[in-house]
Amino acid sequence: MTSQTTVDKVPVDRGPAPAPAKGLRGHPWLTLFAVAIGVMMVALDGTIVAIANPAIQRDLGATLADVQWITNGYLLALAVALITAGKLGDRFGHRQTFLIGVAGFAAASAAIGLSDSIALVVGFRVLQGLFGALLMPAALGLLRATFPAEKLNMAIGIWGMVIGASTAGGPILGGVLVEHVSWQSVFFINVPVGVVALALGLVILRDHRAENAPRSFDIPGIVLLSGAMFALIWPLIKAGEWGWGSASTLGWLAGALVLFVVFAVWETRVAEPLIPLRLFRSVPVSAGTVLMVLMAFAFMGGLFFVTFYLANVHGMSAVDSGLHLLPLTAMMIVSSPLAGALITKFGPRVPLVGGMVCTAVAMFGMTTLSADTETLPMSVWLALLGLGLAPVMVGATEVIVGNAPLELSGVAGGLQQAAMQVGGSLGTAVLGAVMSARVSSDLAENWADAELPPLPPEQLGLAEQAVEVGMAPLAPGTPQPVAAQITQVTHDTFISGMGMAFTVAGIVAVVAAAVALFTKRGENAEAGAGAAHI
Structure with a gap:
């Protein structure tokens, strides 16, 4: 039975308590294990690649600006697409979104390892960021739908542990791989991890759909929010080069503010908004x-x-x-x-x-x-x-x-x-x-x-x-x-x-x-x- 209540006069629906899982599919702790493997792959990439950058620069004859784009391209794609990717999961199901994210992230990683130019490396890093954006919100959505309320905090605790350990462990693993194998191995390692995560996901994950899940897309909202996020993150990345008081930095930040305001106004007028502002x-x-x-x-x-x-x-x-x-x-x-x-x-x-x-x-x-x-x-x-x-x-x-x-x-x-x-x-x-x-x-x-x-x-x-x-x-x-x-x-x-x-x-x-x-x-x-x- 659906539990309906009000938070600060905001109608919310937590959905029914998850039904007890029978067998492997939909088992809460196995679901956590499956999504943790995929999340680990993305979290590792946040720090492991930094160790490989000098070797990539030497091997491909890249400039410092080129190497910075290896990180910036990934960061921009990830930040801009995260909320929209979460909406895709709400619409089409978090299981499907997670599996596509895992498969795409692993494939993009393999493509980077096979690349012979810095342009290809940066391009596939952008793809990595987009697929990572599909994967991360879907993982949380699966945990939210699978675990009963009294166990959700523990599940998120373990999920956070995986992210923290992977993020901090990235430099160690990256150092070993770059010193003893090659910079390409930093990306190739995602392939077997992705295969394991995909196999586990296919067997274990259960698709969850809320009865009142969104049935349409707020395309103008997606465009406005993506533009606003880009206009915010881009000057933060470039502020050290441009200067905080420069016209470029201030202009981009002002543009971000305008886009966020326009987005907020639009969200109050559309039938199925990208982010219902009542959440806040x-x-x-x-x-x-x-x-x-x-x-x-x-x-x-x-x-x-x-x-x-x-x-x-x-x-x-x-x-x-x-x-x-x-x-x-x-x-x-x-x-x-x-x-x-x-x-x-x-x-x-x-x-x-x-x-x-x-x-x-x-x-x-x-x-x-x-x-x-x-x-x-x-x-x-x-x-x-x-x-x-x-x-x-x-x-x-x-x-x-x-x-x-x-x-x-x-x-x-x-x-x-x-x-x-x-x-x-x-x-x-x-x-x-x-x-x-x-x-x-x-x-x-x-x-x-x-x-x-x-x-x-x-x-x-x-x-x-x-x-x-x-x-x-x-x-x-x-x-x-x-x-x-x-x-x-x-x-x-x-x-x-x-x-x-x-x-x-x-x-x-x-x-x-x-x-x-x-x-x-x-x-x-x-x-x-x-x-x-x-």
């Missing part, structure tokens, strides 16, 4: 979306500098850098399912506030890192970060997906993923700008204090670009004593900028903790949980 009258959905943006801002923006810190300041290989991130990975693996259980028992507010407080403490703690920091204190802050991120990943996802009507679970999953992409892009861009500003203000003074020969303006600009990622701007044949001084100046300046970036990330985490104070378990979630027990 729900406090849990709105708070969960904001929290996901702020969490991704702090996490992805901060982690961006940790990788450069390990590689260029401590001189670690890709594999060693990945191993030093294991405390973060391990804590996310352990605490994600526990967070799901706590949220089920106590509701999302306390775990979400506590998680963001832990994240803030970890970010402020990492402002103490120096060139001489040993592994133990570094590991403590990374472990605390993992402990804080897990309940936020699980709780924010649950309040977005779990409080959405069943027929909009795909859109809710796309919204959750899009919030992460926007937050991560914003965090990387803003914290990158913070780092750039600190390096610009400190490098010349630190250089002069070390009594190094003054740099002409054009050489100073190139030196600043190197220092922003922790690399010493050493000319060939630089005498060893001078090289040591330049390296020391580089590390001091980079760490100063990194400390400022972590301070900003910590402040954002504190703001997120304050937002979490306003979250609560939605009335429809409580009713759905009660119905699932009956």
Whole structure:
């Protein structure tokens, strides 16, 4: 029997409690296992490819701008298509959408490995992003439709654990494959994983259709939202090159704002909107979306500098850098399912506030890192970060997906993923700008204090670009004593900028903790949980 209630005067329908599965097909935990394999493939690709970029550049004779498009093309395609892909799942079924996404992602990965030009690599990376956009919201939609309310948090906890472990484990696996096999193997590895995910999906996944699932498409809404997302993400990617105050950056951001406003107005007038705006009258959905943006801002923006810190300041290989991130990975693996259980028992507010407080403490703690920091204190802050991120990943996802009507679970999953992409892009861009500003203000003074020969303006600009990622701007044949001084100046300046970036990330985490104070378990979630027990 359908459970019908109201959240902030918004009619929602959680749908009937899932029927007990008989055999393999539709079994909740087997469904989770099947979708986790596909999700792991996409999450790994988010970080594993970065390790392969230098090898791709050398092998294909690509420019730096070409290599940046390997990441940017994927990110843009993924971010722009996520919500629309979620709508496709709601319309045609999440099982079919998931399977198409898995098959397409694996095929695009194989095509990249076989490519002999940078243009083909970038083109197939865009296809990867589009198929990944099909896969990710469908996975959440399948979990939402398969698990009863009282077990959904635990399922999302394990789902978040898989994403966290895959994301953090990407540099380790990527380093091993690039060093001992080839850059192509980073993409070829998706083929057997995709085959396994496809086979499991065909056998295990059950198609779920809500009775009032959408029957038509909001084509103008899709065009407007896709354009708005592109206009938002593109300047965030290019802000470091264009400058935050440039006409290009401000023009694109203004265009994004206009498109979002036009989209919102259109959605109030169409019969079956792409995103029913009534969703955002729900406090849990709105708070969960904001929290996901702020969490991704702090996490992805901060982690961006940790990788450069390990590689260029401590001189670690890709594999060693990945191993030093294991405390973060391990804590996310352990605490994600526990967070799901706590949220089920106590509701999302306390775990979400506590998680963001832990994240803030970890970010402020990492402002103490120096060139001489040993592994133990570094590991403590990374472990605390993992402990804080897990309940936020699980709780924010649950309040977005779990409080959405069943027929909009795909859109809710796309919204959750899009919030992460926007937050991560914003965090990387803003914290990158913070780092750039600190390096610009400190490098010349630190250089002069070390009594190094003054740099002409054009050489100073190139030196600043190197220092922003922790690399010493050493000319060939630089005498060893001078090289040591330049390296020391580089590390001091980079760490100063990194400390400022972590301070900003910590402040954002504190703001997120304050937002979490306003979250609560939605009335429809409580009713759905009660119905699932009956």
